[in-house]
Amino acid sequence: MSPTAAMLLPMAEDESHFPPDPSLFWQPLVKFGTVDLFGSEMTLAITRPMVILALTVGLLSWWLVATTRKAAIVPSKGQAGTEAVYNFVRNGIARDMIGSRDFLPFVPFLFTMFVLILFNNWMGIIPPVQMPTMGRIGFPIALTLLVYVVYHWIGVKKHGAIGYFKFMLPSGLPGWIKPAILALEMLTFFVTRPLTLALRLFGNMFAGHLLLVVFIIGGWELFLQGGLLSVVSLPAWIMAFAMTVFEALVQFLQAYVFVLLAASYIGGALVDEH
Amino acid sequence: MQLTASTLTAVPVVTAAGSDDPEATALPILPYLPELIFGLVAFGILYWVVAKYVVPNLEKAYAERTAAIEGGMQQAEKAQEEAEAALREYKAQLAEARDEAARIREEAKEQGASIIAEMREQAQAEANRITESATKQIEAERQQAVVSLRSDVGKLSTDLASKIVGESLEDQTRQSGIVDRFLAELEAGNVRPEVVGSPSDGSAGAEGQGN
Numbered sequence: 001m002s003p004t005a006a007m008l009l010p011m012a013e014d015e016s017h018f019p020p021d022p023s024l025f026w027q028p029l030v031k032f033g034t035v036d037l038f039g040s041e042m043t044l045a046i047t048r049p050m051v052i053l054a055l056t057v058g059l060l061s062w063w064l065v066a067t068t069r070k071a072a073i074v075p076s077k078g079q080a081g082t083e084a085v086y087n088f089v090r091n092g093i094a095r096d097m098i099g100s101r102d103f104l105p106f107v108p109f110l111f112t113m114f115v116l117i118l119f120n121n122w123m124g125i126i127p128p129v130q131m132p133t134m135g136r137i138g139f140p141i142a143l144t145l146l147v148y149v150v151y152h153w154i155g156v157k158k159h160g161a162i163g164y165f166k167f168m169l170p171s172g173l174p175g176w177i178k179p180a181i182l183a184l185e186m187l188t189f190f191v192t193r194p195l196t197l198a199l200r201l202f203g204n205m206f207a208g209h210l211l212l213v214v215f216i217i218g219g220w221e222l223f224l225q226g227g228l229l230s231v232v233s234l235p236a237w238i239m240a241f242a243m244t245v246f247e248a249l250v251q252f253l254q255a256y257v258f259v260l261l262a263a264s265y266i267g268g269a270l271v272d273e274h
Numbered sequence: 275m276q277l278t279a280s281t282l283t284a285v286p287v288v289t290a291a292g293s294d295d296p297e298a299t300a301l302p303i304l305p306y307l308p309e310l311i312f313g314l315v316a317f318g319i320l321y322w323v324v325a326k327y328v329v330p331n332l333e334k335a336y337a338e339r340t341a342a343i344e345g346g347m348q349q350a351e352k353a354q355e356e357a358e359a360a361l362r363e364y365k366a367q368l369a370e371a372r373d374e375a376a377r378i379r380e381e382a383k384e385q386g387a388s389i390i391a392e393m394r395e396q397a398q399a400e401a402n403r404i405t406e407s408a409t410k411q412i413e414a415e416r417q418q419a420v421v422s423l424r425s426d427v428g429k430l431s432t433d434l435a436s437k438i439v440g441e442s443l444e445d446q447t448r449q450s451g452i453v454d455r456f457l458a459e460l461e462a463g464n465v466r467p468e469v470v471g472s473p474s475d476g477s478a479g480a481e482g483q484g485n
Contacts, residue, residue: 022302026295034296042307043297050312057316061323068328071335073342079335086332104333108325116320138305142313199303206302 020213025049025135025206049133056119056133064115089114089259097263102270106263109150113143114259117201121251124209125244132205132251137198144198147262152189155269197261204254208247215240428453 028045035042067078075083089111094103117134124132134140152164159167168185169178219236222229297306432449 023298025302026298026300028295028297037307041296043295044308045297047306047309050309053313053316057320060320064324064328068331068335071331073335073339075335082328083332086328108321108329111329112317112321112324115324116317136306136309137303138307138309139313141305142310143317146314146317202303 098267118255135205140198151265
């Protein structure tokens with residue numbers, strides 16, 4: 001089985017493998033054997049989502065550089081398209097969430113985040129790939145880790161290590177409630193935020209992909225049954241089409257929400273007072 | 275169909291191979307470490323491209339665009355200022371011209387009034403002069419008439435008297451003295467035009483007339 005063939009046939013499933021299970025997302029293309037990691041066995045492999053991610057990074061780099069290399073006052077069509085996305089992140093997300101005073105240094109970070117997530121999410125419905133990279137939790141965790149480091153870093157840089165914890169506490173609280181509130185705030189800052197950020201993106205992409213597989217492969221299974229069941233495959237595929245359109249929206253929305261929240265965390269760490 | 279069947283059977287090879295693979299049965303919520311690291315690297319590469327090539331170019335274009343728009347606005351502002359200055363100057367000139375016109379009109383009015391007054395004065399003076407000279411002339415003529423009348427009356431009286439009394443009063447000196455005395459008396463009112471020959475004084479004459 002060549003890697004290309006696997007990429008071209010992401011939805012293909014054996015009859016015995018319906019309904020689809022999470023092992024659907026494990027698609028190693030090249031295996032290098034196994035290593036021992038903290039007492040448990042781990043396969044070393046180049047997986048299909050990794051290839052898709054590399055592909056999107058390459059395409060995005062090429063497109064972004066090609067359209068902005070000769071950025072002019074009067075934009076070309078390509079530049080106008082890139083500018084529309086760039087403006088959306090720069091003014092619609094970064095400036096609104098962080099404030100016009102400090103937002104500019106974070107624009108490259110947020111813009112990269114947005115285009116990378118959006119393109120990879122849409123890879124879940126773009127043929128022949130049809131595999132959302134973010135359905136593998138390693139990638140959302142990687143991106144969340146970056147956001148996590150960035151907003152804590154700038155928070156500590158602005159308020160100081162001790163000041164950062166003091167900053168978490170809203171002012172004007174009675175003394176006895178302060179420890180409880182600090183515990184809650186720390187839970188929010190260090191656990192809830194990264195956990196929800198990563199899981200929201202992962203969960204949406206994972207579930208969305210499973211949903212599409214159910215309708216598309218399910219339709220195929222029905223079609224193979226012959227007779228009356230073959231006719232039922234038609235509504236299943238219509239449903240699959242509707243779900244694909246719906247997924248396109250969800251995939252955009254998740255990219256937007258991820259970047260919006262990242263910007264809000266950064267903006268929250270930069271405010272002067274709670 | 276043949277193709278579909280072969281491909282359908284081809285895929286389970288992967289999953290079948292993965293069935294004894296610990297990753298295939300791993301919880302989907304646990305990250306596959308190579309993917310996590312690969313994700314970090316991939317993001318890093320794209321971030322480097324975006325931060326180094328894409329964003330600076332776009333921001334430069336934005337700055338240039340802002341500058342171009344602001345430059346255009348400044349130019350328009352300058353033009354408007356110039357136009358306003360020209361209008362102000364024009365209005366000032368107009369007001370000045372109006373003031374001058376009013377001043378000239380006022381001056382002309384004053385001058386006219388003074389000319390009229392002067393002319394009136396001149397006419398008055400002329401009239402006065404004419405009146406005076408006429409009066410003088412009349413007086414002179416009257417004097418002349420009086421003198422000539424006196425000599426005529428004197429001569430006539432003398433002639434009349436000489437004719438009446440038959441006495442020739444040829445002596446010029448005597449004649450002149452008598453006439454002069456008579457005339458003086460006449461002027462003094464002592465002589466009344468009476469019936470010649472009635473010897474009476476003034477009062478008697480008056481009484482006689484009153485009777």
